[in-house]
Amino acid sequence: MLNRVEGIVLKTQDYGESNKIVTLYSREFGKITAMARGAKKPASRLAAITQPFTYGSFLIQQGRGMGTMQQGEQIESYRHIREDIEATAYASFVVELINRAVEDSTPQPAIFNLLQQALHAIADEYDPEAIALFVEWKMLPVTGIYPTLHQCANCGATDGEFSFSFQQIGFLCHRCFAVDPYIVRLTPAQVKLIRTFYTVAIDQVGKLTLKKETKKFIKKIVRTIYEEQTGIRLKSQSFLDQLDRLPQYFPKKENPSTSQEEGE
Numbered sequence: 001m002l003n004r005v006e007g008i009v010l011k012t013q014d015y016g017e018s019n020k021i022v023t024l025y026s027r028e029f030g031k032i033t034a035m036a037r038g039a040k041k042p043a044s045r046l047a048a049i050t051q052p053f054t055y056g057s058f059l060i061q062q063g064r065g066m067g068t069m070q071q072g073e074q075i076e077s078y079r080h081i082r083e084d085i086e087a088t089a090y091a092s093f094v095v096e097l098i099n100r101a102v103e104d105s106t107p108q109p110a111i112f113n114l115l116q117q118a119l120h121a122i123a124d125e126y127d128p129e130a131i132a133l134f135v136e137w138k139m140l141p142v143t144g145i146y147p148t149l150h151q152c153a154n155c156g157a158t159d160g161e162f163s164f165s166f167q168q169i170g171f172l173c174h175r176c177f178a179v180d181p182y183i184v185r186l187t188p189a190q191v192k193l194i195r196t197f198y199t200v201a202i203d204q205v206g207k208l209t210l211k212k213e214t215k216k217f218i219k220k221i222v223r224t225i226y227e228e229q230t231g232i233r234l235k236s237q238s239f240l241d242q243l244d245r246l247p248q249y250f251p252k253k254e255n256p257s258t259s260q261e262e263g264e
């Protein structure tokens with residue numbers, strides 16, 4: 001059976017002298033793998049289309065085992081992602097997270113859209129760190145974690161001061177702080193920002209201009225949830241950590257869109 005799928009390359013693995021095994025996240029079938037014969041050879045017509053982050057339309061011959069990629073056409077090139085080291089690093093993080101978090105090949109259009117919008121936003125030069133952080137919060141339910149962020153995880157109150165509790169995986173109101181001795185205190189702005197990351201659409205998050213420390217703080221919370229609850233630890237993370245430690249080599253461009261700032 002020959003299937004046409006719209007997909008994004010999450011990962012490739014060399015196979016033999018000249019072939020690649022390509023992992024795609026497709027709109028139609030979710031995560032799938034396909035053999036791309038000859039794709040390692042630069043002259044192959046499959047070489048360009050099987051690069052990481054490629055968003056394309058692929059023709060896949062489905063047999064009993066792994067499918068075979070027959071041809072592909074690029075839909076969007078995401079050029080900026082390939083040209084900018086920081087964009088590459090965060091895009092790598094996004095595709096690796098989605099590859100690790102999704103286990104089976106069930107079609108989940110919401111994940112496809114999230115991936116496509118995230119790469120599009122990074123390619124459009126939105127703050128890649130904020131985009132990656134957004135994807136991290138959004139992917140929690142995919143791994144079976146549903147943090148309680150709309151109310152207190154213990155008493156259900158929606159008013160008051162809130163802290164984050166890893167034990168409850170969610171917010172605790174000031175009346176319930178004693179429930180968990182290891183709560184992380186949050187400012188109202190941080191509470192709002194975490195809710196934003198978890199609930200709103202990506203195009204709105206992309207417009208946020210966030211301070212480096214704010215992103216670091218929110219990132220630490222979500223990453224601790226992943227590490228404690230899922231055991232997911234990403235390879236691309238160590239490269240991002242190195243980038244963070246060497247800011248002088250990678251001067252940051254100022255984000256042109258400054259519609260919102262946290263910390264009211």
Ligand SMILES: [Zn+2]
Nearest residue numbers: 152155173176
């Ligand atoms: Zn409470």
